[in-house]
Amino acid sequence: MEERGHPGLHSGESLLFLTDEQLRKGIEAMFFAYRGFTADPDRILSGMEYGRAHHRAIHFINRSPGTTVNNLLNTLGVTKQSLNRVLRTLIADGLVESRVGEKDKRERHLYLTPEGEGLEQRLSDAQRARMRAAYRAAGPEAVAGFRTVLEAMMDPDMRRQYLSLREENS
Amino acid sequence: MEERGHPGLHSGESLLFLTDEQLRKGIEAMFFAYRGFTADPDRILSGMEYGRAHHRAIHFINRSPGTTVNNLLNTLGVTKQSLNRVLRTLIADGLVESRVGEKDKRERHLYLTPEGEGLEQRLSDAQRARMRAAYRAAGPEAVAGFRTVLEAMMDPDMRRQYLSLREENS
DNA sequence: GTTTTTAAGTCAGCCTTGTTGACATTCCAA
DNA sequence: TTGGAATGTCAACAAGGCTGACTTAAAAAC
Numbered sequence: 077m078e079e080r081g082h083p084g085l086h087s088g089e090s091l092l093f094l095t096d097e098q099l100r101k102g103i104e105a106m107f108f109a110y111r112g113f114t115a116d117p118d119r120i121l122s123g124m125e126y127g128r129a130h131h132r133a134i135h136f137i138n139r140s141p142g143t144t145v146n147n148l149l150n151t152l153g154v155t156k157q158s159l160n161r162v163l164r165t166l167i168a169d170g171l172v173e174s175r176v177g178e179k180d181k182r183e184r185h186l187y188l189t190p191e192g193e194g195l196e197q198r199l200s201d202a203q204r205a206r207m208r209a210a211y212r213a214a215g216p217e218a219v220a221g222f223r224t225v226l227e228a229m230m231d232p233d234m235r236r237q238y239l240s241l242r243e244e245n246s
Numbered sequence: 247m248e249e250r251g252h253p254g255l256h257s258g259e260s261l262l263f264l265t266d267e268q269l270r271k272g273i274e275a276m277f278f279a280y281r282g283f284t285a286d287p288d289r290i291l292s293g294m295e296y297g298r299a300h301h302r303a304i305h306f307i308n309r310s311p312g313t314t315v316n317n318l319l320n321t322l323g324v325t326k327q328s329l330n331r332v333l334r335t336l337i338a339d340g341l342v343e344s345r346v347g348e349k350d351k352r353e354r355h356l357y358l359t360p361e362g363e364g365l366e367q368r369l370s371d372a373q374r375a376r377m378r379a380a381y382r383a384a385g386p387e388a389v390a391g392f393r394t395v396l397e398a399m400m401d402p403d404m405r406r407q408y409l410s411l412r413e414e415n416s
Numbered sequence: 417g418t419t420t421t422t423a424a425g426t427c428a429g430c431c432t433t434g435t436t437g438a439c440a441t442t443c444c445a446a
Numbered sequence: 447t448t449g450g451a452a453t454g455t456c457a458a459c460a461a462g463g464c465t466g467a468c469t470t471a472a473a474a475a476c
Contacts, residue, residue: 210398221391
């Protein structure tokens with residue numbers, strides 16, 4: 077692996093030696109990048125009565141329409157009481173619809189209403205725009221590496237969740 | 247640009263087309279990976295009277311000993327009142343020392359005490375261990391790409407912050 | 417057919433960590 | 447010297463995590 081013109085790539089194979097200094101830079105990169113990652117949806121949601129928790133719920137309901145409350149709980153990694161507070165407001169405001177399960181009537185299946193889909197679009201458009209810009213600036217090889225490292229960084233359970241989401245429509 | 251079973255590597259230029267689907271996967275990868283990223287320090291801190299905010303303060307004080315409250319504010323991106331609550335407990339518990347500025351007595355310069363350095367070690371050891379494992383699993387090229395994309399994802403101000411931290415000892 | 421388990425929802429209360437507003441101190445410049 | 451700007455502190459509040467206890471309804475197990 078030889079020197080490239082890319083920013084941040086002078087290290088070559090010395091990356092395998094992984095000094096504490098290099099690892100710390102990766103840690104700080106995650107910290108600052110995650111702030112950027114959430115900044116646009118946060119901006120849209122502030123001023124509405126919603127927050128990041130609502131965004132996450134809307135994202136994954138849109139991702140898997142008809143998912144149950146329990147599924148969502150596992151995906152988001154929060155307690156049902158915490159999720160319930162968020163879902164209650166989204167349902168009351170007509171952004172999410174909760175249908176009693178046909179097969180198992182204990183379950184509630186969650187769907188975005190057209191209004192909910194509208195907000196989802198606004199939020200994900202903003203987030204995708206930033207992602208697209210970053211991907212374009214970094215180039216395809218960097219994007220592949222980005223995804224590879226992120227996957228390796230997840231807990232095994234999260235990685236399973238993440239990969240099972242991929243199967244659906246990849 | 248053929249389909250590969252292996253996500254992440256060797257995808258070539260097909261990534262430049264950047265479908266919404268691909269972008270969404272990047273978004274979800276960030277979400278799940280960040281959970282993993284913070285999991286280990288969170289686990290250590292729960293049970294103590296501290297949280298993630300304390301970790302962040304300790305990290306950046308260790309990174310830049312003698313930094314002022316205002317510097318830290320800008321780095322962390324929170325209000326001074328929010329930071330102050332965290333600093334107050336850290337100072338009261340003897341993990342952080344606050345020295346009145348010599349030149350400008352309005353400023354407080356922050357340092358970790360030996361005890362504070364001890365906790366910093368415990369926290370960053372855990373976080374670096376995960377990072378190291380992910381880097382090793384992904385390989386050096388992936389790591390370079392990972393850093394490149396993260397940098398591109400930051401807001402310009404955050405990137406400036408991030409890069410100025412790099413200069414110090416890189 | 418009764419009992420137990422499971423899915424979901426609710427209420428109450430707590431903690432962390434963000435926010436604004438009000439205020440004290442210090443410095444500097446008009 | 448006085449008024450404004452910068453720095454830091456105190457108080458109060460809100461969002462969104464958490465646990466625990468409880469109810470309802472349906473499914474599963476016995």
